[in-house]
Amino acid sequence: MKNNILLTIQHSLSQLSKKEYVIADFILQHGKQVMTLSIHELAQQCDVSVATVVRFCRSIGLSGYPELKLALSAQTDADQQTIYEEIAPDDSFDMLKDKLTQRLTSTLSLTNDVLEEQSLLEAVQLIESTSQIIVFGLGASHIAAEDFFQKFSRIGKNVITHSDIHLITTLLSANPENKVLVLISNSGEKTQIEQLENIAKSLQIPVIAVTGNQDSELAKQATVTLLHSALEVSGKIRTAATASLIAQLYVVDMLYYYFLTSNYTKYSAPILRTHDATNLFLK
Structure with a gap:
């Protein structure tokens, strides 16, 4: 279309x-x-x-x-x-x-x-090689962070997300080895997001950025940047971050499916196990 x-x-x-x-x-x-x-x-x-x-x-x-x-x-x-x-x-x-x-x-x-396959590939490699993934998003972006948590937890990845930036900072700093930080922000210009990125950088923790602004500090400083559309509302009233949230959820889906296709044999069994386990509650 x-x-x-x-x-x-x-x-x-x-x-x-x-x-x-x-x-x-x-x-x-x-x-x-x-x-x-x-x-x-x-x-x-x-x-x-x-x-x-x-x-x-x-x-x-x-x-x-x-x-x-x-x-x-x-x-x-x-x-x-x-x-x-x-x-x-x-x-x-x-x-x-x-x-x-x-x-x-x-x-x-x-x-x-704007979403590039090479960036997805690099993000997949980081996620596959790490022992823990910490995900953070502010406001509506936290919904995308929760979706990331739900999807990658299903295949046995150790994922943590929380809306409390102080807790995220503690998790990053306590034991920084073999971690990846995923930051989700439409503008890529929120102070808290930049602070977390700087902390991760000082601890040599790779950062995967999901953002609609390729010129933001988040995108420029990230290890890998996954871009999405950045539609801006021209009207007087912006009732919700609908477009940016849909774009973020789509990028998370693409990352998840690309990860699965790259590691299908390894992760198909965990998906079946979690499917069978959750179905127990429907009986």
Whole structure:
């Protein structure tokens, strides 16, 4: 399925230069108007050069301005009616369904674009070789951390997660040998996340980062970075971290399944045992 160009632009916001960001914001607010503007007129509206408009188009994966106008013209009426915003007071039931479907579909598609197999392979190697995995995420990211814990515990890996950063710090420091720290953060810029990464680095503990921001300190300093989409909400109300959480859960799933395919013979037996054991409670 082809990406919604408005959501693609949102996904790219954190990676754009200041002048490119101005262009992106104008397009998100005035998508229909842009379809009627020449490249020179758009540049004038945004107070940038024509060359900057061309760079912006390439930054979001397009060949140039003609392809941008074509992509905008392909959007449905619902797309143009601020479908890139999370909710609006007059949204109908069908509009809410369309918005959520568009957002989640684009989230997964864009995550596939940035998630690299080599990074998954390196993360799998770290997880396979370690004796303990410590996972931490703040806010909604803690849900993804819990999901990581549940999945990898099922195959017998020693995984610990907790929302208390002081406990996580203690676990890292008490016996730092043969551990891996997994940090999950959409922005990658939370102070607590950076502090944990610095502690792990000082103790020579490898860090696997799951983040939507490749330019964050978390991504730059991590041993391995697993990127996901980083859609930003343009509306006035952001009710929940829906898109980022879905992206994080998808990355955790991909890591888990990639780990299993790489070690299927070794870990198929634990999966069957845990399946049989949990089924006892259903009888």
